[in-house]
Amino acid sequence: MLFETGKAIIKPVSYPLLDELVNLLREYPDAFITLEGHTDSEGTEEDNLQLSKDRAASVRQYLIDKGIDATRISSTGYGESRPIDTNATEAGRSRNRRVEMRLKATEKFD
Numbered sequence: 001m002l003f004e005t006g007k008a009i010i011k012p013v014s015y016p017l018l019d020e021l022v023n024l025l026r027e028y029p030d031a032f033i034t035l036e037g038h039t040d041s042e043g044t045e046e047d048n049l050q051l052s053k054d055r056a057a058s059v060r061q062y063l064i065d066k067g068i069d070a071t072r073i074s075s076t077g078y079g080e081s082r083p084i085d086t087n088a089t090e091a092g093r094s095r096n097r098r099v100e101m102r103l104k105a106t107e108k109f110d
Helices: 011-027 047-066 090-098
Strands: 032-038 071-079 097-102
Touching: 011 047, 032 047, 047 071, 047 097
Parallel strands: 032 071
Antiparallel strands: 032 097
C-alpha cells in the first residue's frame, strides 16, 4: 500500500488488495494483523512519525469499516526510520511511503 507525499488517504486503486485482506481475515477469524506505517524523508522527523501513524490508522479503519474486529488489528508508525529504498530519488521515496501488513495466525491443536 503506497501513499502520496504528505497524505494518509488510501487510494481507490488499493481497495482490491485490502478487500483480499478482509476476505483472508474473515477466513481465519483467529488471525491478528499488525499495520506498520512508513514515510519518506521529506519533512520533519516529528511530522513523518505522525504521518506514518496516520497511514497505518487509515488502513486499520478501512478494515474495521469492512467488519473486521478492532481487537484483531494493531497499528504503529515508524516515520522515516525504516526505508526500503533510497530517499534520493522520487521512485525510491514513493516506495518508502507505505503501510506494511504482518499477519499472525494461531492454530488450535487437539
